[in-house]
Amino acid sequence: MDLAIIDQTKDGVSPYHQDLVRSVLNYAGHYLKLPEDTEMSVTFMNNDAIHEYNKQYRGVDKPTDVISFAIEEDGDDLPVLPDEEMAETLAKNIGDILVSIDIVDTQADYLGHSFERELGFLVVHGFLHLNGYDHMDEGPQEKEMFELQRKILDDYGLER
Secondary structure, three states, X not given: OEEXXXXXXXXXXXXXXXXXXXXXHHHHHHHOOOOOOOEEEEEEEOHHHHHHHHHHHHOOOOOOOEEEEEOOOXXXXXXXXXOHHHHHHOOOEEEEEEEEHHHHHHHHHHHOOOHHHHHHHHHXXXXXXXXXXXXXXXXXXXXXXXXXXXXXXXXXXXXX
16 A cells, blocks of 8 residues: 655654554555555644644534545546546555544543554544445444454454
8 A cells, every 4th residue: 555644743653653554554455455556645643733624624623533535536527537548557545544643642541452552443444434434324334334443453453
């Protein structure tokens, strides 16, 4: 997976935690059988920055733990590429994930598990949203997403 990691935090995210995110997302990509050249980004930020995104894009006036911005290709009126053959040679960008490092720390402490488990949970959660999974309504979609999320994290080694 071609993964861009952007650190906009005040104190910086350690190389260890950046490598963990890269590794768990590559694992999740293989798990979903995504093409190797799939592109996406993860941006680490503090509460004040994610608060602004949450307010602007979701209408919620408070910080949140993770926000996903999926790149939708369906419903476009105009084709981006002139032909299908060219489209097959280009990587697919699935979108962007924003993560509040402040909330990762707070939630890990509150839930009684490691910072690494919470970080992995949030990036996999956002990753699944980028790949069309949803949990807006209780029911089969929510159950499928949460079960897949748990399975990926457990198989990777980030169990609760």
